[in-house]
Amino acid sequence: MAGIADAAPTGQQIADERAIRRRGITLFLLTLTYFFSYMDRQILAILLELIKADLKVSDTQLGLLTGLAFAIFYAGLGIPVARLADRSNRRNIITWSLAIWSAMTAMCGLAQNFAQLLIARIGVGIGEAGSSPPSHSIIADLYPAEKRAGAMGIYALGVVLGSGFGTMIGGWLAHLYGWRIAIIAVGIPGLLLAVVVRLFVVEPRRGLSETKPVSDEARPSLTQGFASLWSNHAARHLVIAVTLTSLIGYALTAWAPSYYQRSFGLTLPQIALILAPILAIVGSISGVVGGKLADRYGKRHGIHAQSWLVAILKTIAFPFALALYIVPNVHVALICYGIALLFQNSYLGPTFALIQGLAPLKLRALWAAITLLVINLIGLGLGPTMIGVLSDLYRPAMGAESLRFALLTMAGVTPWAIWHYWRAGVHLRNAANMPAPAQKAVA
Template structure:
């Protein structure tokens, strides 16, 4: 069951993040600015993804979570394919809105399902494994986007990955079963459906809700911003050095006239996959091990990880050597995703089982509206502002400015750690 959820979450992030690597040819083909790219890649997706997530999650707390996820997968896959037919910024913006509409039903129900599949002492690791879909899907999105664009074109890349998602819809529906809601929680916990008023009044009264939500949102501004902008950064700042970095690669993996986009997709996909998997698993294992007796661990571990990214950002962003940039960004990727298992698990314990999907959707609403909606835009706008003075190097310094969001995230999580024990629901 967990494997099926990981596969769907992988497609969720393939379709969500493929636009990052395709931003380079899209910008050239449709004559877009960096600000337009960030609106298309961030706000367009975030608008409906965040606002529809709450009513869909309320439905998931009352009905079949597996059917909701099946429908969501079909919608976001079809809209990803539709992106390949866009002829203007408006067309692409609207298609990305459609992707957001579909993906609004893909995550919060899965968090609720996992909490009913696994007991409390294993949930951080289970949610971490589910979150493997983020680096795997992001890496595949970047890799497939670069390869398919190099051989076919950016339009074909959207169409192919969209159709692949549609192909797994019936397999997913036949594989996943609906577990007993709250079956692994303590006896006596509320079972009946909760109203939105009950959910909101339960969680907003807890300081941990605000600390976890705003801390994760601050980190996501940089996390989503990096996933979207780093491919463009590697092409702009390291375009000439990328072919030399991959000189060892067999000719079978390189088309006749490879451009820097293909090499950037190989480069960043490796960073996402290796660093992401290591960081997510580390965070989940640490939380499950130390969180049994110290609930504050679920916020303290991610806070330390965010602070630890700063020296690696300074090394990776300012260097002109790919041999320094690669390990630096590998560590950055690992540390920036440590938060997923611990924070998601902590959030599942701020509410009872009958309101987990809705509570998760409220968390995702805050996290993604700020993280996706503003992260891409902030870095893109800073890059545009610096472009007249720095040219293609403007993105390098825009990314460096964005590290302030990790300082904010760490501060909020450090403040949250001592409050978690009181707010915890078994």
């Protein structure tokens, strides 16, 4: 009996213990990678006016650079990368992706015309396609359901911190040395981070955080993956909700520096010192606290409360988001921006945690990739592009304020997203109240 009790742990048990022990550093490095992803992606926002003047391009062309041209390749490659991540080493995929997009970001600074810059941006999109789906899958395996929204909320810090620091660093470097040096300077450090990720991120066993044993059934096909997500009512509403939210968010974020430059006359250093810290600090507080609140309310009231919490917070933020593009005073506009951001930026952690919790274990990376495909084709692809087109269309009537009214139009889409978050909560609550066989059928 003593021999059995004192039996040495198996190799798998040792690996599992190591993965759990190092999940904090893994989450930190995945968040840092996501930070670089958004910094490299969003730095173009602070540089748009300089690029417009240097390369003689229209708002529509700028919208293509920040939106559709990047998103088509970023989103389109997400599915095959996710299929690869569902069957191979996710850490290595993230490492190579990080190295590729960092190198292509630096190449953007060498572009001499619109076509060259467009090709380099496509390269950034190709590289970044391999980051989020495997990262979501790793986090879901390292953190159990009751802690997953908080972990995803921390991971989502990469969005606001990357966007904020991209604006801050890009603004100052562009002011001092020009837009080309600014974009090269943020691309190169990612190559060093890729080495660190390869050395220190752990590759956990799939299903490590699950209390139920992982099935040995054959991996479902891509078609079955799409069908399984779409047939899940809660997941379908969550995907639509986060897509609409991203459509609005990508559009407003991409054009925010230009808005403050055109409508309020702020300089690049002023935007770097004022707008970027608000985005980084307030956005981070919103993301972390929102994820923690989602975990708490989900544990207390049921998982559906996480979706309803997002709907409530976005409803509070909505009037301030509209006021941002109506008020004529820059100080009032910045206050409205901070309040809106505080309440509306908490959606990513709970949303992706819910989707990962609903996904079959062997389809987690694929469900994440499908979600990101829709988000990025519609949100990232169309959002900034639509603002550029609307701004050009509004210019004959609105003149210099055409961008303001284009942004206000986009902000008005928010209630549609709120409705889908509410419906997702309804389906999650109904599924939780069903008997086990019926619940399985709905899922």
